[in-house]
Amino acid sequence: MNKREAILEAALTEFSSNDFENASVxxxxxxxxxxKGNFYHYFSNKEELYIALLKEAMRKKAEFMNIADENDIFVFLEKQVLAGIRFSRENPEYYQLSRRFAKEKNTKIYNRVLEEITNEYNNESFNSITEMKYDRTIFSNEFPEEFIGNFIQMVLNNINELIEENDDIPKIEEKLLLIIKVLKNGLEQKL
Structure with a gap:
């Protein structure tokens, strides 16, 4: 393991145990x-390290999330959820890191990380839900196509709002699958 990898590994331990502000270089x-010289050779500051670590976490998680083309958006989302849960179980430090990062919402560092990650994925032609190719005939005609994609994307972007701090992985999996069920079937009781 080279020095940069050793720093990232140590950062994973530190950032999975502490929020950004309290993590110690x-x-x-x-x-x-x-x-310190080696640290600053690879990273100009703690923020740059944090961003690099979260990008690395996303790359590793993306390996688990590489799901073959799926025409049914709900089957695709369920497969994504189950793959994400499997990643969390097999990589507990990355799971803790992602939970800590989610708690940083509405902070300067959270917004900075999202900006960096969005820019990187836009450059790599990352497709959002709104750009996916899936069978749109499964949706009611009363909803415009753009609205459906934007709505699903909004739910996914805000999914952490429905997960409580003390939820364990099985409880999170249960909630995520419920979210997909609501997206598919709605909340209305069918009589």
């Missing part, structure tokens, strides 16, 4: 068994 340097 000195702890990371000590855990990585490196010098």
């Amino acid at each position: 000195n702890n990371i340097i000590k855990e990585a068994n490196t010098s």
